[in-house]
Structures are given as C-alpha cells and as structure tokens.
Amino acid sequence: MTTKEVARAAGLSEAALYKYFRDKEELFLAVMGIRLRPFIGMVLELPDKAGSETVSERLRAIAGEAIAVYTDSGLLAMALFAEPALLARQRAALGSGGPHHANRMLSEYLRREQSLGRISAEASPAAAADLLLGACFQRAFFAAFVGDGALPQTEARFIEETVDAVLRTLV
Amino acid sequence: MTTKEVARAAGLSEAALYKYFRDKEELFLAVMGIRLRPFIGMVLELPDKAGSETVSERLRAIAGEAIAVYTDSGLLAMALFAEPALLARQRAALGSGGPHHANRMLSEYLRREQSLGRISAEASPAAAADLLLGACFQRAFFAAFVGDGALPQTEARFIEETVDAVLRTLV
Amino acid sequence: MTTKEVARAAGLSEAALYKYFRDKEELFLAVMGIRLRPFIGMVLELPDKAGSETVSERLRAIAGEAIAVYTDSGLLAMALFAEPALLARQRAALGSGGPHHANRMLSEYLRREQSLGRISAEASPAAAADLLLGACFQRAFFAAFVGDGALPQTEARFIEETVDAVLRTLV
Amino acid sequence: MTTKEVARAAGLSEAALYKYFRDKEELFLAVMGIRLRPFIGMVLELPDKAGSETVSERLRAIAGEAIAVYTDSGLLAMALFAEPALLARQRAALGSGGPHHANRMLSEYLRREQSLGRISAEASPAAAADLLLGACFQRAFFAAFVGDGALPQTEARFIEETVDAVLRTLV
DNA sequence: TATGAATGAGTCTTCATTCAT
DNA sequence: GATGAATGAAGACTCATTCAT
Numbered sequence A, B, C, D: 001m002t003t004k005e006v007a008r009a010a011g012l013s014e015a016a017l018y019k020y021f022r023d024k025e026e027l028f029l030a031v032m033g034i035r036l037r038p039f040i041g042m043v044l045e046l047p048d049k050a051g052s053e054t055v056s057e058r059l060r061a062i063a064g065e066a067i068a069v070y071t072d073s074g075l076l077a078m079a080l081f082a083e084p085a086l087l088a089r090q091r092a093a094l095g096s097g098g099p100h101h102a103n104r105m106l107s108e109y110l111r112r113e114q115s116l117g118r119i120s121a122e123a124s125p126a127a128a129a130d131l132l133l134g135a136c137f138q139r140a141f142f143a144a145f146v147g148d149g150a151l152p153q154t155e156a157r158f159i160e161e162t163v164d165a166v167l168r169t170l171v
Numbered sequence E: 001t002a003t004g005a006a007t008g009a010g011t012c013t014t015c016a017t018t019c020a021t
Numbered sequence F: 001g002a003t004g005a006a007t008g009a010a011g012a013c014t015c016a017t018t019c020a021t
Helices: A003-010 A014-020 A024-049 A055-082 A084-094 A101-115 A125-146 A155-170 B003-010 B014-020 B024-049 B055-082 B084-094 B101-115 B125-146 B155-170 C003-010 C014-020 C024-049 C055-082 C084-094 C101-115 C125-146 C155-170 D003-010 D014-020 D024-049 D055-082 D084-094 D101-115 D125-146 D155-170
Strands: none
Touching (some): A003 A014, A024 A084, A055 B055, A084 B125, A125 A155, A155 B125, B024 B055, B024 B101, B055 B084, B101 B125, C003 C014, C024 C055, C024 C084, C024 C101, C055 C155, C055 D055, C101 C125, C125 C155, C125 D155, C155 D155, D003 D014, D024 D055, D024 D084, D024 D101, D055 D101, D055 D125, D125 D155
16 A cells, blocks of 8 residues: 555545645554444444354354455455564554453354343353454455465355354354 | 565674565565475365364364464464555466465364264365464454453463354354 | 666656657657658658659768767667567568668669669669668768777768769769 | 676686686676787788779778778777766877777878879868778668678678778879 | 655665685 | 685665655
C-alpha cells in the first residue's frame, strides 16, 4: 500500500491525504479502526448474549463475521510485519486489547453458557474459542494466499463443519 | 526486510549477497525453503504414522512443530503481503502445494486412524485438522503481534489444552 | 549520462525527473526528438526544393545543418552503443526511419535536380548524398573526439571545400 | 562492455584480467590498439604507394579496410562517449595522431598522385579524402545502428559507387 | 479545500577492483 | 599464474512527505 495508490483509490491527490491524516500510520490505523469496529462491537456484547439463541447459531454467526474481518483487516495487519517500527508502536498502543481479545470474549461467552448448563461442565471454553477463531483466521489467510477457489470447501460449508466439530468439544 | 539488513545480519556486504542469490526473491525463497523443509517432511510422513503411538501424542508433536514453523516462516510469509508481485509469483509457483497442504495431510492421518478404529467413526477428520492447525497458526500470529508474554498461557499449556479439546471432537 | 547529472543540469532533484518522464529511456528519446525535429523537418522538405536557389547554396545549407545536428544528437546517439538494451529497442522502433533517411532525402533532391537538368545526367545522386553527409558526420565525430581546434580547417572552410568537391561529382 | 563479459569471453576469471592489465582502461586501449594496428600500418604506407596500381584500385582497397575498421573499432570508440573521463584521457594521449590522421594520409597519397599527373591538378585531395572516409565511417555507423540488412546496398556495391563518385571529383 | 511540483532518504542491483590462498 | 570471495561506490528508480499557491 503506497500513498499514491491510496490517493488514486480515494480520488484525491497525495497532498490532500495529509490534510486528513498526519501521516501514513495514522491513515492506516484509521482504516483498521473503521474495519474492525463492527466486529469489536459484536465481540464485546457476546458474553451478555449467553442463554439466548442456540449455541450453535451463535457460533455460526461469530465464525462468519470472524472470517470476514480476518480477511479484510487481518491481512492488512499482516502487512504490518513488513514495517517493524509501525508494528512496535502498535503493540505498545494496544495494551491489553490486542486481536486475541476476541478469543477471550468468545471464551467468556462459552463459560457463561456453561454456567447456564447449556454446554458440558467438562468442556474447556478457552480451548474451544481458540480452536474456532484459529480455524477462521487460518482460513482467511489461506484464501488470501492461494485464492478462494483453491480451497477444498466453500466458506459456508467450512463454517458448518467447523462449528459442528467445535460443538462436539462442548457436549 | 531490506537487502541492507540481510547483508548486515549475514556479516556481508550487499554486493556479496548477489554472488549467492540472483535477486532478493531467490534469497527469500531459499530462506523459506530451508525453514519449511523439516516441517514439510514431517507432515508428508504423517499419514503413514497412523496406528503407531497414541493419537494424543501424535497431535501434541504436530502442534508443537506447527507453532514453531508458523512462528518462523508463517511470519515471513505474511511479509509477502507487502510485496504483491512476489506474492503473485509465489501463488502461481505453489500449485497444489500451498500451506494448506499441511491441513490435508493431518486430515488424512486422522482418517486412517478412523479406519483403524482408534477414533470415532462420526468425527470429522478435516474439521479436526483445520481446528488444530488453525489454533496453532493464530497462536503464532498472536505471539508475534503482541509478544509471547502477553498471552494468557505458556505454549506447553496451550498445546495440552488445545489437543485435549480436539480429542473430545474425535471420541 | 546519469540521472544524477541530468537532474543537476536541469536544476531538479532526481525524483522530480520521474514526474516528467517514465524512465531514463523516455527522457533520452524526448531529448533526441527535440534536437532532431528541426533537421528532420528540413530534410523532409528538401526534395520539393529542387529547382529553387542554386544546388551549391542548397548543399551548403544542408551541410551546415547536418554538422550541427550530428554534433548535438549524433553523439548522443553514439552513447547508445554503451547501453545495448536501449539500442535494440530503438532499432526496432525506428522502422524505416533511421538516421540514413536523411541520405535518402538528399539523394532524392539531387535526382530531381537531375531531372531539371541542373546537374549532370551521369552523376550518381545516391553516392553524392552519402559522400556529403558522410563527410559531415565524420567531421562532427572528429570535432567531438579530438576537439574542434585540433582539426585542420574551420567548419566554414570545411563546408566550402567539401561542397565544392561534391559539386565536381555532379557536373 | 563489463569486466565480467570480457572475462567470460576470454575464458578467465575477472581477477585474472588484472594480472594482465592494470585496469579496464588499459585493457580497452590494448584491444583498440590491436584492432587498429593493421589499418594504421596500411594508412601510413599509403603515400608511398602513389604511382603504383590504379587510383581506383587503391581507393577501393582503402574503402574496404576503412569500413571494416570503423565497424570494429569505430563503434568501440563511440562507446567512449559514455565514459567522459576515459574520453578526455584518450584525447590527451592521442596528441596529433587521432582518427582523423587517416584522412590526412589519404589526402597526402592523392596529392602525390596529383604530382604524378594521374589525377586532375584542380582536384582537392583533402576534400576527396574526407568524402571517401566520411562516407565509409557513416556507412559503418548505419550498419551498426539499424543493422546491415536495412541498408539499401550491399557493401561491395556501396564501395563501387562511392569510389566512382569520388573519382569524378578527381578528373 | 485541494493540488502540482518538488525532494531527501532509501530501495534493489551492478560495476570495477582487491586480496588471501 | 589463477581464482573465489568480497566490497565501496555508484546507478536507476520509488517512497512518504512538504509547501506555495
């Protein structure tokens, strides 16, 4: 992502970009913020949703959103690895709220469902959350890396099978 | 990764790099190849290991190696997203053998264990493979992104809990 | 000719050059075009000038312009021999219109003068054209190579004597 | 011409080149010297040949050699224009003996033929020499620039017609 | 507000040259 | 006598950024 490309995509001159953002980093973070906000909102509300809908429906919804956001922004975030200064500053700014926070929220949701007796008392909420979101994260990476079509399953089928497997963990 | 950094790290001049590698791309691929080869070897032999050792031990070993290789090379691969020309050429060169191949091999291993009756006939080998490797992949990303220490569990504990959860999928 | 030199001569940074020209080749060709255009124009109109002025005056004028343009651009063109890729592309792009085209036009002019009976029917227009322009071309080369002052004659005297000799060919 | 190319062509390592030549400049000049020596020899003997053979035969022979040497070494010399430091040093080293010396020798040969009454007393030996060698020089340049095949005449025919025209100057 | 024109710092890459072996 | 390994300097080109208008 170069400033020239961003400017062309925005229909602005490069100079105009600098009226809206101090530098490329600020612009980058703004874009990330916009793309992430809906998902973050959804994830933050997640624990309070325990008890409503079925767990299966809930996980399916989360998986879909996760793949979407990981595809959009996860890949942008990966590009951070090419600019270590930015990465370091991000790490610092994140504080406790890194991308693994989503896993924590999903884990907490599952813990509450456990309290409600809707899933097995022996299940591990944290592990289930890591498995589900991890699988979605990797799927987004694969799709970007080799192309959506090169993957063995459609996204819908992937979600269905993956959530079903996670549910087996929870019974 | 700039050629200057690579040169300094190698204790060479930039010019010397070009005696060993035609260009930066060749160097990059050579590094990737070296780092990936052991893991690729392990993964290719995996299906034939069905029946030996316990499934639990096998999965634990795979998880450990996967986290290691995803940490090393997965992150290098992510940097590819900052150089789209390289990414495109890699995608083309990969053919069927992309990074998702590991998931296929693990899935095949589990299918054979299923044939041997060592795991439930109702389990989904493909889903279990995606869950385990996905969780490892994401853990490697998190560790690189926020730092190893910021994660709630040690790697050993993560492997144990994650493999245990996957095994619940398989019984 | 390095981009740094061009930039300094133009009173610009190297980067600024690339706002005006895609690459060094485009810049090079633009310069050549500007320098050559007046001479090309003069040469293309030459055949239609048959019958007007004396042949001697006409040849003197052409010789003067030829030395000037060969000095300016011929030497630039010679520098092409140090960059074979550029040379090859130029060769291809030139099609029929290479630098020998000027010789053809001068030859055609003389042929028409021949039709008008102003020069001998036995003269060879093509040979006369090659002799005159060849002598001018080589003189430009010598002047650039050893310095103007090292040559035995002034340019004016060179033109006079050379044209006179060519005219002896034509009577 | 890079040192790597020279080394490969010579079947040597680049380092070995430096056992034989102090630097690239010395090598370049050695090559030029070897290629030019036979032509220089021929040209130096030229004045003493006045009276033997016909003038026509003599000029034809000179023209052939000139085209050959201009093709070989003239083009090498042109590449000098891309390396001004070398060019300047050459200019200085040349003293009186630059490439225009050949024209002087041919002129002197024609002057002697004039003394012998074998060509017209009114002819200009200097101009005739410049015309003939100039035409050969330019032909060599054209051949190198646009390719031998793109020129209207074969070399043999070019020599014949050009020498004939020069002879018309001399009667 | 928006931009055209400009640039310093840096990128990958190649070159002529050196020297220990 | 020959070379493999190495490099400082330079080359073309790109990037994020500034500023007068």
